[in-house]
Structures are given as C-alpha cells and as structure tokens.
Amino acid sequence: MLQNIGSRIRTLRTNKGISLNAFAERLNVSPGYLSNLETGKTDTIQFSLLEKLQSELHILPLESEDLDELDLRLKHAKQLLAELEHSNPEAAHYLLTTFENGLELLLKK
Known part of the structure; x- marks a missing residue:
C-alpha cells in the first residue's frame, strides 16, 4: 500500500x-x-x-x-481546469479546445 x-x-x-x-x-x-x-x-x-x-x-x-501516471495527471489537470473555469470560463474553454484540437491533429498523422 x-x-x-x-x-x-x-x-x-x-x-x-x-x-x-x-x-x-x-x-x-x-x-x-x-x-x-x-x-x-x-x-x-x-x-x-x-x-x-x-x-x-x-x-x-x-x-x-490500476491508475497509472497518465490517469493521475489527467485527473489533476481536470481539477485545475475546473478551478480555472470557475474564475475564468473563457480561458478554461480556450485551453480545453486547444488541447482537444491538438490531440486530434496529432492522432491524424
């Protein structure tokens, strides 16, 4: 443990x-x-x-x-993004959209 x-x-x-x-x-x-x-x-x-x-x-x-480092990092990023969304929704939306678009772009290659 x-x-x-x-x-x-x-x-x-x-x-x-x-x-x-x-x-x-x-x-x-x-x-x-x-x-x-x-x-x-x-x-x-x-x-x-x-x-x-x-x-x-x-x-x-x-x-x-069974959670690995990626799972923990994504969970931590989600918590931070939720905090940002509370204080600055536009910035949170921008970051999430940029992340999603970046993943889609990289996966197409």
Whole structure:
C-alpha cells in the first residue's frame, strides 16, 4: 500500500514542480526518507506526515491501484481546469479546445 501512496506522492509533487529536496524540507523530513517513501522502500509513515501530505497534495482517498501516471495527471489537470473555469470560463474553454484540437491533429498523422 505504501508503494501506491509513494508513487502518487511523487507524481503529484513533480506535477506541481516541487523538487524532492524542497518538498522534504517543507515536510520536515530528510530527502532520503521522502525518496524511500516515494519508491516504496520504506514501510513506515507517521500519521502527522500523512496529514501534511494530504494538506499539500490531497493524496487521499487513494484511487484504485490500476491508475497509472497518465490517469493521475489527467485527473489533476481536470481539477485545475475546473478551478480555472470557475474564475475564468473563457480561458478554461480556450485551453480545453486547444488541447482537444491538438490531440486530434496529432492522432491524424
């Protein structure tokens, strides 16, 4: 189970553009521990750290185990797009239309 949490942490952290060292410092843990957590090499996690991770990355509830990085990234992009749609519907529509058109263009080649 920690391996699934770890890979989710790494994916969400990197999607936010946060380095391992900077995130470890923010969480008040060593970079080595965070790396081991992300790669499933550790089998312990303190509840207080889990709370910090939830606050920073919204890692829970865990998705089913068959979600890959693409699924997680698309879900994250969907959440961001929904936030943008709330504050700037025209920009959200433009981004989504551009994304869809780009996919269609690339798939035709």
